[in-house]
Amino acid sequence: MTDDDLWRMHHEIETMPYGPGQIAALEQLLRRADAGDDRHLAFAARVTGTTAYVYGGEPAKSFVTFSWCLSEYDKDPQPYHQGYTHQLLWAFKYMVNAMVKFPELPLDRTYAVLDDMERRYRDAGHSLQAVHKHRYLVAAHLGEEDAAEQWYRKWMTTPRDALSDCAGCDPTTQVAHLVRLGRHEEAVALAEPVLAGRLTCSEQPQGILTALLTPYRETGRGDAARDAHREAYRRLRGHLANLWDVAEHIEFCTATGNEARALELVERHLDWLDRAPTPAAAMHFAAAASAALRQVPAELTVRRRASGDRPAADVPVGALADELAGTATGLAGRFDARNGTTHQSALIARKLVAGPEGEHLPLSASVRRPVVPAPRTGPDAQVTSAPPVTVPAEAGADELLALAEECWRTNRRDGLGTVLRAYDERYGDADLPAATRAWRLELRAGELSQDDDGVAVATAVNREALAAWQEVPDPLRAQVVAGRLGVLLSMAEESADEGLTLAQESAAYLAAHGEPRDRAAGWDRLALAHVHRERWADALDALDRAGADADADAWLAGRVALHRAHVLEQLERAEEFRDAAAQARRLAGELGDAEMLTGACLACARAADDAAEAVAVCDEALSVAPAGAHLPLRVTRGRALLAADRAGEAVEDLAEAVTLCVEQGLPGDALLRWELAEAYRMAGRLAEAAEVAEEAVLGLDRSGAQAEADRCRHMLSGIYAGLGETDLALTVLDQLAENLDGPDNLPRRAQVLEESGGLLYDADRDALAAQRFASAASAWRLAGYPVDELRARRRELLALHWSGDLPGAVAAIERVDQAVNALAGQPDEPPVVTYERAMAADAVARVLIGEDRLTAALDRLEGVPGRLRSIEAFGEAAQVEVLTGELLLRDGRPEQAEGLLRPVLGGLPTGSRPAAQAAWLLARALDDQGRPAEAASVRAEHGIEED
Numbered sequence: 041m042t043d044d045d046l047w048r049m050h051h052e053i054e055t056m057p058y059g060p061g062q063i064a065a066l067e068q069l070l071r072r073a074d075a076g077d078d079r080h081l082a083f084a085a086r087v088t089g090t091t092a093y094v095y096g097g098e099p100a101k102s103f104v105t106f107s108w109c110l111s112e113y114d115k116d117p118q119p120y121h122q123g124y125t126h127q128l129l130w131a132f133k134y135m136v137n138a139m140v141k142f143p144e145l146p147l148d149r150t151y152a153v154l155d156d157m158e159r160r161y162r163d164a165g166h167s168l169q170a171v172h173k174h175r176y177l178v179a180a181h182l183g184e185e186d187a188a189e190q191w192y193r194k195w196m197t198t199p200r201d202a203l204s205d206c207a208g209c210d211p212t213t214q215v216a217h218l219v220r221l222g223r224h225e226e227a228v229a230l231a232e233p234v235l236a237g238r239l240t241c242s243e244q245p246q247g248i249l250t251a252l253l254t255p256y257r258e259t260g261r262g263d264a265a266r267d268a269h270r271e272a273y274r275r276l277r278g279h280l281a282n283l284w285d286v287a288e289h290i291e292f293c294t295a296t297g298n299e300a301r302a303l304e305l306v307e308r309h310l311d312w313l314d315r316a317p318t319p320a321a322a323m324h325f326a327a328a329a330s331a332a333l334r335q336v337p338a339e340l341t342v343r344r345r346a347s348g349d350r351p352a353a354d355v356p357v358g359a360l361a362d363e364l365a366g367t368a369t370g371l372a373g374r375f376d377a378r379n380g381t382t383h384q385s386a387l388i389a390r391k392l393v394a395g396p397e398g399e400h401l402p403l404s405a406s407v408r409r410p411v412v413p414a415p416r417t418g419p420d421a422q423v424t425s426a427p428p429v430t431v432p433a434e435a436g437a438d439e440l441l442a443l444a445e446e447c448w449r450t451n452r453r454d455g456l457g458t459v460l461r462a463y464d465e466r467y468g469d470a471d472l473p474a475a476t477r478a479w480r481l482e483l484r485a486g487e488l489s490q491d492d493d494g495v496a497v498a499t500a501v502n503r504e505a506l507a508a509w510q511e512v513p514d515p516l517r518a519q520v521v522a523g524r525l526g527v528l529l530s531m532a533e534e535s536a537d538e539g540l541t542l543a544q545e546s547a548a549y550l551a552a553h554g555e556p557r558d559r560a561a562g563w564d565r566l567a568l569a570h571v572h573r574e575r576w577a578d579a580l581d582a583l584d585r586a587g588a589d590a591d592a593d594a595w596l597a598g599r600v601a602l603h604r605a606h607v608l609e610q611l612e613r614a615e616e617f618r619d620a621a622a623q624a625r626r627l628a629g630e631l632g633d634a635e636m637l638t639g640a641c642l643a644c645a646r647a648a649d650d651a652a653e654a655v656a657v658c659d660e661a662l663s664v665a666p667a668g669a670h671l672p673l674r675v676t677r678g679r680a681l682l683a684a685d686r687a688g689e690a691v692e693d694l695a696e697a698v699t700l701c702v703e704q705g706l707p708g709d710a711l712l713r714w715e716l717a718e719a720y721r722m723a724g725r726l727a728e729a730a731e732v733a734e735e736a737v738l739g740l741d742r743s744g745a746q747a748e749a750d751r752c753r754h755m756l757s758g759i760y761a762g763l764g765e766t767d768l769a770l771t772v773l774d775q776l777a778e779n780l781d782g783p784d785n786l787p788r789r790a791q792v793l794e795e796s797g798g799l800l801y802d803a804d805r806d807a808l809a810a811q812r813f814a815s816a817a818s819a820w821r822l823a824g825y826p827v828d829e830l831r832a833r834r835r836e837l838l839a840l841h842w843s844g845d846l847p848g849a850v851a852a853i854e855r856v857d858q859a860v861n862a863l864a865g866q867p868d869e870p871p872v873v874t875y876e877r878a879m880a881a882d883a884v885a886r887v888l889i890g891e892d893r894l895t896a897a898l899d900r901l902e903g904v905p906g907r908l909r910s911i912e913a914f915g916e917a918a919q920v921e922v923l924t925g926e927l928l929l930r931d932g933r934p935e936q937a938e939g940l941l942r943p944v945l946g947g948l949p950t951g952s953r954p955a956a957q958a959a960w961l962l963a964r965a966l967d968d969q970g971r972p973a974e975a976a977s978v979r980a981e982h983g984i985e986e987d
Contacts, residue, residue, distance in 0.1 A: 043081075045845075046073060046076070046078070046081055048843070048845070050069060050081065052807050053065050053092075055805055057766075057767035058095035058242075059280070059771075060097075063098060063101075066085065066088065066089050067089075070085050070086070073085055083118075083121070086108055086109050087127050087128070090105045090106045094281070096281060097283075097317040099138040099317055100138075100142065102134060102135070102138065103139075109128060110128060113128060126202070129203055132153065132156070132157035132160070133157075135153050136154055136174040136177070140178055140181045141320035143374040143378045144378075147178075147379065151178075157171055158171045166203050167198055167199050167201040167204065169195060169199060169204050175191045175194075176188055176217075180217070181379075183381050183382075184381075196214075206241040206243075206244065207234065208234055208248055209243055209244065211230060211231060211248060212243075212244070212248040212251045214227075214230055215227045215230060215231055219251065219254050219255055224258040224259050225259055227251075227252065227255040228256065228259060231248055235248065245271070246275035249268040249271055249272035253265060254295075257397075257398070265401060266403055269292055269403060270728075272285075273289045274730060274765075277768075278768040278771060281317050283309065283313075283316055284318075284321040287325040288324075288328070289305060290302050290306060290328040291391065293403065294332045296403060297401065298400075303342070303357075307342050308734070308738055310329070311344070311347065314347040320375070322367065323371035326364040326371070328391060329364050330360075330364035331361075331391060334358075338357060340357050341355060341357065342357055343355075365392050406695055406699075429458050429459060431458065437463065437466075437467045437472055437476050438479075440462060440466070441476065444459040444463065449595055450595055451595065451635060451636065457487060460483060460487060475512050475514065478512055478517070479517075481501060482502075482509070482517070484501050489524070499525065505521045506521045506522055515549070519546045519562070520546070520558070520561070520562075522543075523542065523550070523566070526541070526542030526546060526565065526566075526569050530572040530573060536573055540573065546562055547565065549562075550562035551585075559586075559589045560592060560600065561596055562586075563585040563586035564586045564590075564599065566582040567603055567607070568603065570582060571603070571607065574610075583600060583607060586600045587600055587604070594630070598624065598633070599636070602624040602636065604624075605623075605624050606643065609647070614647070618648075621640060621643035621644040624644075625641060625657075628640040635669065637661065638664065638665040638666070639669075642672055642676055645657045645676045645677070645680060651680045651681070651684035652680075652684055655677055655680045655684060655686075658676055658677035659677070661673050662677070670696070670700055671704070674693045674696045675694070675697045677693045678690045678697060678719065687719050687720075687722035690722075691723055694719050697712050697716075698712045710738075711745075713732050713733075713736035713739060714736040714752045716732050717729045717730075717733035718755065727763065730760060730765075733759060734756065737752050737756060740752060746779070750779050753772050754776060757769045757772040757795070766802075769799055773793075773796040773799070777789055783822075786822050787825060789819050790816045793812050793813075794820075794828075797809045797810075797839070798835075801838075804842075806840070806842045806844075807845065810836050813833070813836035813839055814832075814833075814836045817829050830859040830860060830863060830877070831876050833880070837887060838883050838886070840887075846887070846891065849887045850887060853887060853888075856880050856884055860877050875916075878904045878920070881900045881901060882901065882916075884897075885898075885923065895931070898924065898931070905920050908920065918944055919954060921941075921944045922944060925940045926961055929968065934966075934968035935965075938962060938965040938966065941958050941965065956982060959979070960982075963979050963984065966978065
């Protein structure tokens with residue numbers, strides 16, 4: 041590489057985000073600069089590197105670069121050194137901050153750096169305000185309260201100057217000082233004017249917001265504390281250098297009773313501990329994480345990534361809490377041994393026993409409780425509370441069993457249990473007829489089958505009941521029980537064949553020998569057995585047979601209608617599904633049964649063509665639904681609201697769904713968080729969308745749902761981009777591209793790489809953008825997508841052009857031409873191909889202009905506007921014509937330029953940028969022809985000043 045290339049590389053590195061990517065690029069530059077013996081570049085790169093290491097999470101390396109620069113600056117002064125004086129003096133603060141965080145560095149060395157810092161500040165005529173601040177920080181680290189107070193006063197009373205920390209960072213340390221003294225109201229008052237101003241430092245406002253977490257909480261400012269946590273953590277979470285600050289947020293979550301969120305933060309950042317920026321950061325994170333882990337159930341585990349010889353594993357929280365406590369305590373001991381105090385050990389001991397303080401403060405954007413609609417009342421209410429079942433005092437055994445069966449038939453579960461308990465109390469030990477005993481077994485099996493956890497026991501009891509009815513004998517009742525047993529057995533793979541056989545034999549027997557109600561129930565049970573095996577067509581056939589006799593029992597008719605709607609939905613027979621759901625809803629409403637009506641309304645909502653109708657149906661169901669049915673209703677209502685472009689309202693339902701899922705310990709909360717994040721995104725609430733999407737990715741990764749996790753990551757990258765957090769978006773896209781590194785994923789990998797290039801291009805990081813576009817083009821080619829390859833090659837060319845790498849851009853022309861030629865010769869060229877070939881010609885022309893090859897550029901543009909207009913790309917056509925007009929002017933052909941630009945200008949919107957550019961060029965063309973009055977008229981008409 042040439043010297044210009046290396047300096048351009050240095051400039052690119054300076055604009056890169058802090059982190060591993062910048063550090064890797066910097067170290068590559070250092071090797072090349074040293075190999076080329078360019079002392080100026082080597083010095084500049086190390087000055088840049090000192091800051092990059094500090095903010096990139098590797099401050100130990102900054103000691104080396106800073107010492108090298110200081111030595112070079114002192115022993116062999118060069119003219120170029122003077123341009124870096126301010127940066128070197130500023131970096132003394134980095135050194136002091138970092139040195140106290142490494143227990144292996146003796147204190148006298150830190151004091152020596154402080155003394156050198158003071159001497160140089162004095163010699164340069166600077167205020168000692170920053171020196172006093174850093175002497176205060178050292179004293180505070182040692183726990184020397186009197187010395188700390190003394191230096192704090194000097195810091196506060198010494199005038200600020202150009203080497204003082206920024207207007208956000210100084211108050212952050214002041215807030216921390218006041219918090220240590222318990223002066224929380226003063227801390228808040230001090231910070232308010234700072235937050236009201238404009239904070240542009242890379243550490244703000246997240247730094248001061250993190251410092252305010254405790255004073256906000258201690259002074260009862262719950263909303264401010266919640267907002268500070270969300271805003272600050274969002275800005276901190278992507279940078280390893282912020283590990284200590286992340287620990288502060290974990291402590292805050294623990295103190296506010298948000299154990300689940302604290303656990304998520306621990307798991308998300310646990311692997312940072314393996315590469316902690318400093319031992320001090322590791323110590324504080326380990327202590328905060330240990331305390332947080334002790335607040336959650338001991339049976340939980342945390343996913344820990346592999347590191348070195350340690351394999352990835354799910355670690356029990358108790359064992360991990362003990363390990364982290366040992367880490368924190370051990371590091372505190374090392375600091376105290378270096379410092380000759382016990383201050384750090386006492387501080388860590390307090391952190392390790394921290395727990396919730398005061399009232400719970402909800403923090404999560406995904407787990408909360410919105411208002412539940414009030415139950416419907418009045419004459420239009422379809423459901424009324426059924427009166428409690430009264431057990432007749434003198435009822436005999438068979439009368440009680442008949443009453444219990446009626447409760448079962450009419451879906452009154454509480455009544456069923458009440459009657460059966462009364463039966464057992466009165467007749468449980470009595471010597472009763474065999475038929476009565478068989479009946480009781482049958483009803484016991486029915487009671488058990490209503491509990492999801494009782495299926496196995498219900499199956500066993502049904503077998504007993506079947507045997508008992510066969511012994512009576514009562515073939516009809518035996519076949520009823522056999523059908524129920526068949527349904528239960530069909531739910532498990534190992535017993536499915538036996539279950540289906542029993543259900544088929546039962547339905548056939550009842551069809552031949554039973555009453556209409558028996559026949560309908562038999563076919564309905566057979567349909568359920570088919571449903572459990574996902575044999576939808578067979579299930580529908582059985583339900584159609586059931587429907588012929590279902591009118592004999594209104595309750596059975598409602599169940600059959602509901603089952604039929606479910607099967608038709610699975611068969612994707614939309615119109616029939618809508619009709620069946622509407623029938624089920626009507627029948628359930630007539631019966632007044634909340635559970636059946638809820639199921640029917642859910643079916644109607646899913647079947648509805650109109651999203652608003654689906655929302656209304658869900659509202660009806662929510663007003664009557666039993667608590668256990670709220671989860672699917674909230675999910676369905678939230679999705680319907682999204683479809684109706686009411687994302688803000690959908691957030692409430694989907695947040696409730698996540699809450700219910702977590703409370704009930706059900707799987708799937710990560711998928712629901714993904715949907716909730718999408719709702720937040722669509723509602724324009726991007727900060728909350730990012731928070732919830734991060735939770736979703738973590739949960740999906742934990743559950744092994746890699747494909748879903750990657751799709752959620754893709755959404756998250758877009759959210760970050762929308763927040764202006766380009767670095768985080770790029771980090772997520774890089775991870776996604778790595779996950780998609782396989783032949784089956786080439787199109788998605790190419791898409792991700794190209795999106796990454798687009799973000800870099802928009803951020804004016806053109807050289808890196810070109811690399812991403814080149815990788816995307818290669819992936820598109822391997823995947824067999826030639827149009828997409830051409831687009832990526834065109835974007836690579838333009839990125840190289842705007843990065844100033846003209847040789848690279850010229851070399852890329854050949855790759856663009858190859859991609860263009862791969863699409864040539866199509867008899868009916870699709871519009872997308874026409875567009876990409878035309879825009880590729882425009883891009884190549886711009887590079888040729890950079891080489892002053894104007895004729896070649898004009899040749900490339902010949903015919904392009906017409907091709908673009910043929911596909912109605914009028915704006916792009918005008919853009920190419922304006923560029924052509926500019927080239928004609930530069931080539932000394934003003935008459936041709938005028939002839940081209942006049943009609944172009946007439947077709948452009950007045951006041952638009954293309955119109956202004958065309959008018960400026962037209963005026964130039966008129967001037968070149970010796971027609972200044974006409975040129976002035978054009979300028980005046982379009983508001984253009986003469987250059």
